[in-house]
Amino acid sequence: MYQVTKEKKKMKKIEFSEQFYGFPMGSSKKVFVIQNTNIKNIIVINSKLVHPLVEKKVSKEYQRLISILMDLLTSDDDTGESLREALNRIEKFRQEIKNKYRHFLKKRELEEMGKQLKLFQQEAQVRFIELQTAIYEMSLQQGKGK
Numbered sequence: 001m002y003q004v005t006k007e008k009k010k011m012k013k014i015e016f017s018e019q020f021y022g023f024p025m026g027s028s029k030k031v032f033v034i035q036n037t038n039i040k041n042i043i044v045i046n047s048k049l050v051h052p053l054v055e056k057k058v059s060k061e062y063q064r065l066i067s068i069l070m071d072l073l074t075s076d077d078d079t080g081e082s083l084r085e086a087l088n089r090i091e092k093f094r095q096e097i098k099n100k101y102r103h104f105l106k107k108r109e110l111e112e113m114g115k116q117l118k119l120f121q122q123e124a125q126v127r128f129i130e131l132q133t134a135i136y137e138m139s140l141q142q143g144k145g146k
Contacts, residue, residue: 083128084128
């Protein structure tokens with residue numbers, strides 16, 4: 001009589017002396033099935049394969065940010081809260097791109113996004129300063145009226 005058992009192969013951990021930058025792929029279920037094997041945590045290292053993935057993800061986030069910024073900058077908020085929110089979102093996006101994706105995007109793409117974000121940031125700062133000066137002037141006028 002025979003019995004078949006499946007031996008588990010031990011995976012060896014390989015350490016590299018070089019620093020690799022990889023893009024983690026994800027799905028809605030976070031599990032990929034390849035040859036009837038569930039695989040989690042796929043990290044793509046090849047820059048030619050990573051660039052289109054990162055470019056698509058960043059462009060989606062960028063377009064979403066632009067639409068949010070348009071809403072925030074055109075709102076009629078008397079306190080300046082929407083302008084502060086716009087500035088915070090711009091800075092958060094810039095830091096995220098700088099820290100996560102700069103190795104995968106081309107320099108030209110980063111410069112174009114940076115220029116447009118800088119314009120939005122300057123516009124928000126100018127409006128915020130104007131609003132703060134208007135609030136300050138109103139408080140001075142109210143103080144003199146008493």
